[in-house]
Amino acid sequence: MNAITPEQLKARNRGRWTLVALFGLFFGAMALAGLLRFSGWQPTAHRNTGQMIEPHLDVRALPPTLASGQPYPWKSDSQVWRILVAPSLGCAAECVTLSQDLAKVWQLFGHRADNVEILWLGTPPAEVQGLPALRALQPQPELRAVLPGVDDAAGTPVYVVDPNGFVLMRYAPGFELAGLRKDMATLLKLK
The missing domain is CATH 1.20.5 (Single alpha-helices involved in coiled-coils or other helix-helix interfaces)
Known part of the structure; x- marks a missing residue:
């Protein structure tokens, strides 16, 4: 061997x-x-900029009514995501700026903009009333009351509602528009 x-x-x-x-x-x-x-x-590329609401808030039992008096269905045939704004009664200049910023974000969605609606509880500022995605809703104290942190002393928060009527995220007053756009772009890719 x-x-x-x-x-x-x-x-x-x-x-x-x-x-x-x-x-x-x-x-x-x-x-x-x-x-x-x-x-x-999680890597920063996968983080939400909005605050995730856990568990998701089910608002299907509180269907809003459009300013015209017609009911607004949470569940529809198309996959429509919503950006919900529930301003306080004293919201004036801040709401004008917020509405203009949301209009810019909506336009940046490009071909996916048809899948996003902006819901405004109450009368929206005149500066954005011609925006195609804007849906003015009649004031609904019961819907407003269930939204977490809606009466924030810092200003008006914004919420993201999925196509089925669940509130998924909250954006604190003064949030970065790029963060909302990024989060919504990610959600719009979901089928």
Whole structure:
């Protein structure tokens, strides 16, 4: 039988250590990914800028009424996402700015803009009343009352409502428009 030379022994050991290193690298990366996943960490590209409402708020039992008096159905045949604004009675200049900002965001959706409506509880400012996506709703104190943080002292929050009538997210007063646009663009890709 042939004896193993020292060079062959070194080569065999080097191959084994390479295999152990590859094994450690592969399973170490999986362990790190699992640790990050279950600790709740997410890359910034996957984070919402709006505050997720958990559990989602079911407002299907509170169907709003359009300013014209016709009922507004939460569930429709098309996949329409809604941006809901429930301003306080004293909202004036802030509401004008907010409505103009929401009109800009809606226009930036491009070909997907037909799948987004802006619901305004009460009378919207005159500056945006011609916006095709704007739906003025009659004031509904019971709907307004269930929205979390609706009477924020800092201003008027904005909510995202899914096509089935669930409030998913809340945007605090003074939120970044780019964040709302990014979150809505992600939601619009869902089928």
